Amino acid sequence: MKKLIISLLLVNLLAACASQQPKDMVGAGKGAADVDTSKSVKAAEPVAATSAANSTVTAPTPAAPVDPLNASNSILLKRSVYYPFDVSVVQDADKPIVEAHAKYLSEHANRKVRLEGNCDERGSDEYNLALGQRRADGVKKLLLVGGVKDSQVETVSYGEEKPKATGHDEASWAQNRRTDLNYNAW
């Protein structure tokens, strides 16, 4: 068995020729134009932030009601559901969380939620991207069953790309196998 270490220092070989930012082509292929949600949804403002301080009229401004989403002790403050390894079905223990959000969203048709699926790192990046999507889509199905409109829900998968905990152990992995319900995505 031979073991040798070559340690070398790289020098700048080249002068800069171009920028690091690619030039996006206008009018990408037909397929690419199919969906672009990013622009249209940005206009929507969170409801809770509106109608507070800009009235100079004498009429008394009604106090903004507390959004039940943020009421203390509300189950709605729970915004994550967790999964066993390689499972994408919402567990019984977490179903009340999803049901409470379904009720809230069906009663607040102007609110939107983004479901963000995540995975632990025990798989390939690409498989986990698909698994995270399956998790987020599974929560979406439950919300729709609970009366939420399709337009109120968006799903995204981060796969294993955005781990909450970075250890190679079950304690970390358990935190990373989850779907987050994000009301602040827009």
Added chain:
Amino acid sequence: MREMKLQHYFWWLILLCTSLPARAALDIEITGAGEHQIPVAIVPFAGEEKLSQSISTVVSADLARSGLFRLVDPAGKAPHEPREVVYSDWAGVDALAIGNAEMQPNGRITVKFRLLDAVRQTELTGQAVSAKSDQIRAIAHRIADMIFEKLTGDAGVFSTRIVYVNRQGNNNRLVVADSDGYGEQTVLSANKPIMSPAWSPDGSHLAYVTFEQEHAVVYVQSLLTNQRVAVANFRGSNSAPAWSPDSRRLAIVLTRDGEAHVYLVRPDGSDLRQVTFSSGIDTEPSFSPDGQSLIFASDRGGSVQIYRMPIDGGEAERLTFEGGNNFSPRYSQDGKSLVFSNWNNGRFYIATEDFQTRQMQVLTDGGWEKKPSFSPNGKLILFATEVQGRGILATVSSDGRVKQKMFSQAGDIRDPMWGPFLKQ
């Protein structure tokens, strides 16, 4: 025998100019050795001390990294022309390389080198290689390729390039580098994850996935112009691009209709068509060299395994049965085997399987080993692994004998892929 043409440098110069250079330092650790190591001596070239980089040092390092050569110290002997070689001085050496480097008045460097058979006392090959003065490493890699090919019969891959993702905190860089990790060029820098880079068969384009638009989108970017096109930006996740051998199609994975399935699409985003329809996740497609089949990972049978199916649809055949789960399959260039990442008992291993014998061979000791791809001559496998919590590049020879780790100084290295031979 592959014909080496200096016009290849045309591609090199263009590729090297596509983005900003980056400084990097790295340590390369090699373990193991080929079954029969060829003893060679690389004599320092005349005039190379005036250059910013010693050519013979780079050539020697290339050959040593392959594991197939034993580098014999010239011990002060310094012939530069055949007539200066005293063959009795070189007992125990099969071949020696000699040569000289000259700076031309126009600023270019010309290196003349000869490879001599020290046993038969004949010249095996001789070449003059010329390039711009900032291309010294490229010249050295080309010389190492010629020596490798002459002495082993296989084309060398020292002049080829690799792509990978370097992640440092929130910063993600898509990086193209020489196959030894030097000459890093940043192709894309983003504060969102970048994934799954894939070389086009001619090395002129990269397909990759980023979250710049808050969900996974597949892009194709030209390394010549830096222009890019969003090939697939549908609802859900757009991922796992792979090029067809004729560059006319990409296999990609979409979740727009529910589960992740494989689709074919042209590199401009047109002519989309679905090819897998299972009830499970189908992802990580890779084309066979003849373009007629796809292999991919799927959990349709419960665990994640590798399957193969005809490109026009039809029944998928399960290829892997051993171990726990198997991910990230890629065809070898001769189409006779595949390489993949095997998850078993808490570790990822790099493994190959021969299509004919259906024998799975685990090549590595296991760890966090992901995303294998063959070198273009099929002799080495590049993959991502982790040492002390940091992602690094590693290679293993396709017979499992020689292993190499490349420690870069900053960031986590992920998702590597070995690029093609550069031809016109």
